[in-house]
Amino acid sequence: MEKVKVGIAGLGRLGKVHANNIAYKIPNAELTAACSIMPAELEYAQKELGVKDVYTDFDEMLAKADIDAVAIVTTSGLHCSQIAKALDAGKHVFSEKPLGVNVEACKQAEVAVERHPELSFFLGFMRRFDPSYAYAMEKFKAGLIGEPYMVKATGIDPEALVQGAIRFAPTSGGIFIDMAIHDIDLMRWFLGEDPVEVYASGATFKHPEFKAAGDDETGVAMY
Template sequence: MAPRKLKTAISGLGRMGARHALNFLHRTPRCDLIAAFSPDPKEIAWARTNLEPYGVHLYTNYDEMLKHPGLEAVVVATATTVHAEQAIKAIKANKHCLCEKPLSTTVQGSQSVVDAAKAAPHLKVMCGFSRRFDASYRDAFSRIDDGSIGRPSVFRSQTCDKLDPSGFFVAYAEFSGGIFVDCNIHDIDLALWFYGQDSIVKSVVAVGITAVQPELRRHGDVDNGVGIIEFWGGKIAYLYSSRMMAAGQHDMTEVIGTEGKITVNGNPSTNLVEMSEPTGIRREIPGDYYGRFREAFVTEASEFTEACLENLKLPFKLTGAVQAVKIGAALQESLRSGKKIEFDETGRRLTEEWVPPAKAKL
C-alpha cells in the first residue's frame, strides 16, 4: 500500500502562492492538494485551469476552506498583512501550517502565531524561510557546523532584486514592513541559523537611500539599505538589500570564520551557459527570487509534508521567525530614526523607543 498522503490546502494564489500550489500538487509525492483559497477572481480563474482539473476544491472564503472535510494542513501564502491571522485560524482549526515569511511585519504579530502554535504542540507550524531548504545553503551550513571555517565571526548577506521599472514595489512598500523586514529578513534568518538560533543581538544600525524610487520615502522605506547587526559574543552580520540590480536577482552570503570562509552564490548564473561575443564573455543571472530558489521551494513542500505525516521535528523552530522580525524591524527603525539601537546581554532593548514624526521622512 502506498504511503499515506497529507490532505493539504493552500491560501493565496498570487505570484508565490501559485508556485506553491503547483509544487504541492505535482512535485510533493506525499501531498494531496485538496483545496485552495483566494479572494481574487483572477487567481481563482487561474486555479480553474491549473488546479481544479486535478481535484483541488476552490474557495473564495478562507474560513469555509478550513472546514473542508479531511483537511490536515494549510499553506498560507497570501499578502503579508494577513499571514498571522490566517496562520492562527488554521492552528485553531487544528491544521498543520506552513506560513510564508514573515509571520508578520511586527514582533507582536509574529509572537501571536508562536503563542497559538505553543498552545497546539501536536501541530507542525513552520515559517517559510525558503533558503533553509536550498541545497547550497544546507551544504554551507553543514560544512560550517563541521568546523571547516573555525568559529564563524563575520557574516555578510544580501537580498537584491532586479530593478523593476514598473515601480510595483512602491505600493507594496506600504505594507511590507520595509526593505529590512521584507528582503533582509532572509539574511537575518540565515545569520541566526549560521550563528545559532540562540544568538543575542547587541546592536543594530542601518542606513539607506532612494536611488531610483524617491516615492518610497512616503512609507519610510528605501530602495537600497545597508545594515549592521552585532551579536553578543563577538559576532557581526552586515547586510545589503537593493531593489535596483540591473543584471537580475543576486542573493548571496558569505560566512567568515577564524579558519576559512564559505561563500554561497558569489557568482550568480541562470544556468551553465556562457556566451563569448564581440563585447566579451557574458552570462545571465536569474530574473527573480524564484529563479534562484525554485528547487528550495520544492524541498520545503516535501519536508513540511513529511514532518506532518510522520510527526518529525521541523528543520528549524518557529520562534526564530520572531527573532528575525525583531531584528529586521529594529534595522528598519534605525534606518528611519538615524540612530543605532542597543540591546543588553539578554536581548532587552536599551535604546529608548523611537517615536516617528507625524509623517515619516528619511
C-alpha cells in the same frame, strides 16, 4: 500512505510556486482548495492546477474545505492571524516568511503554535535546507574556515518584478522584514547567536512609491 489534503491561501508570485509544488511535486500531498481575493488567481487555480474548491474568504475555506493542512502565502501582515485561525481549526500549517510585521502579532502566533502541540507548524526559512547553504554550514561546523565572526549578505530583487513589491509595500513589512529576513535568519544560523544591536539606513532613488509607503527601495544594515 494517505495523501495530505492541502488548501493554499494566496496565489501571487510565490503562491503559484508553492501551489504547483503541492499539486505536482510533493509526494503524498494533494492540493484540494485555494483561497484568494483576486479572481484571476482563483481562475488560475481552477484551470492550471485542477482545483475545484475555491474561496475568496480564508475563514470560509477553513470551515468548508476538505483539507488537513493550510499553506499561507498571503501578504505578510495577515500571516499571524491566519496561522492562529488555521491551527485553531485543527489544520497543520506552513506559512511563508516573515512570521509577522510586528512583535505583538508574532507573539500571538507563537502562543497559537504552543496551544496546539498536536499539529505541525513550519515557517518558510528554506535557505537552511538549500544544499549550498547546508554545505557552508558543514564547513563551519568542521572548523575548516576557523571560527566565523562575520557574515556578509547581499540580495537584489529584479526590476522586472518591482511593481509587485510596490503594490504590497504598505503591508509587507518592508525591505528588511520581508526581504532581508532570509539573510538575517542565515546569520543567526551560521553564527549561532542573535543580534544585540542593529544599525540600518535606506534610500529611494527610482520608485518614490516605496518612500510613500514608509519603506525604501535600497537598504543596508549592520547587526
